[in-house]
Amino acid sequence: MLQHWLPALLLAVAAPLLAAEPSTYGPELEGFDYPYPVGRFDFESQRERRHMAYLDVQPQTPNGRTVVLLHGKNFCAGTWEASIQALGQAGYRVIAPDQIGFCKSSKPAHYQYSFQQLASNTHALLEHLGVDQATILGHSTGGMLATRYTLLYPEQVEQLVLVNPIGLEDWKAIGVPYRTIDQWYERELKTSAQSIRKYEQGTYYAGEWQPAYDRWVNMLAGLFNGPGKETVAWNSALLYDMIFTQPVVYEFGQLKPPTLLLVGLKDNTAIGKDAAPEALRPQLGNYAELGKRTAKAIPGATLVEFDDLGHAPQIQAPERFHAALLKGLAELKQ
Incomplete structure (x- = not known):
């Protein structure tokens, strides 16, 4: 009798362990499907x-406007899923690229990363798609890129939207020590699902966690767990160096298009x-202060704050976030 139910018992015990196995994706996120x-x-x-991989989603009832979504450092075009749906239902054409070095796009062994270069790449993509005017929306590191894009191509940006952008302070000027690219690389090689989840819970989701967030954790962890781990880690290190050494905070006053700031406090x-001195850490990343300071620095900016949300309000509270976004887009256009 034992021999009949033992296999089933072993399978039942092993199932949670098998489910907990980390995902494995190719160096260009092969094996992970986007929603479009x-x-x-x-x-x-x-x-x-x-x-460059990209999503180009056409609405059923077009309003004649296009929104370009620029992802953050630990995000991809696919993580804009809910935003693409909300914007599409409101009539917007939505274009969401994966930047070079990220997700489903090329990961060069050698590349001189700069926000100017990524902005130029994005501009070439939009020309390829026949887009002359667009609203540029950037989240996190994408906010730094959106700012640089707007500075380079002001006449082609109808509106600028920044969602919890980073680069609102110059970390190196404040006293955060410099890491070499090799040091970043060694750090990135240690990336795991556990480390990603721990960081995201404390920063992206304000200490909360929902099972739906695990999809995006597994997306990132699968890149670092796959056959292209070294390539992914190396490009990640190069990108961190770009972010740290190329601040945009000093140029906010030069922005010309109507600008909407959406900030989870x-x-x-x-x-x-x-890596910062312990006494300095509490002073860094204070978005309750940084959002207001940035709104004052950008001519005519509109600031919308979410008191209870973290770094990724578009994922943490999509309905509330998208209601504020669509309202802001309509008001800025008037």
Whole structure:
């Protein structure tokens, strides 16, 4: 009798362990599906052929406007799923690229990363898609990129939207020590689902956690768990160096388009905070202060604050966030 139910018992015991196995994806996120068809833009950059993956989602009832969504450091085009749906229902065409070095796009062995270069790549993509005017919306590191894009191409930006952007303070000027790219690389090689989840819970979701967030944890962890781990970690290190050494905070006053700031006040993001002197850490990433300071620095900016949300309000509270976003887009256009 034992031999009949023992296999079932072993399977029942092993099932939770199997479910807990970390995901494994290819270096360009092969194996992880986005909610919309993925396009590919091939182009030459820095003497090599590169490609950018992107989503281009057309609304059923177009309002004639386009929103370009620029993802953050630990995000991808696919993480804009709820935002694409909300914007599409409101009539917006939505374009969401994966930047070079991220997710489903090229991860070069050698690349001179700069926000100017990424902005130029994005501009080339929009030209390829026939988009002359758009609202540029950037979240986190994407906020730094959106700012740089707007400074480079002000006449082609109808509106600028910044969602918990980083770069609102110059960490190196404040006293955060510099990490070499090699040091960043060694740090990134240690990335795991556990470390991602711990960081995101405290920063992105203000100490809360929902099972739905695990999808995005597994997306990132799968890249670092896959056959391209070293390539992914190396590009991540190069990108961290770009973020740390290329502040945009000093140029906010030069922005010309109408600007909407959407800020979760429980955010505490600051690049390199873990390496900062202990006495300095509590002073970094104070978004309750940084959001107001940035709104004052940007001419005519509109600030919307979410007292109870963290770094990713569009994921943590999508209905509330998108109601504020759509209201802001309509008001800025008037």
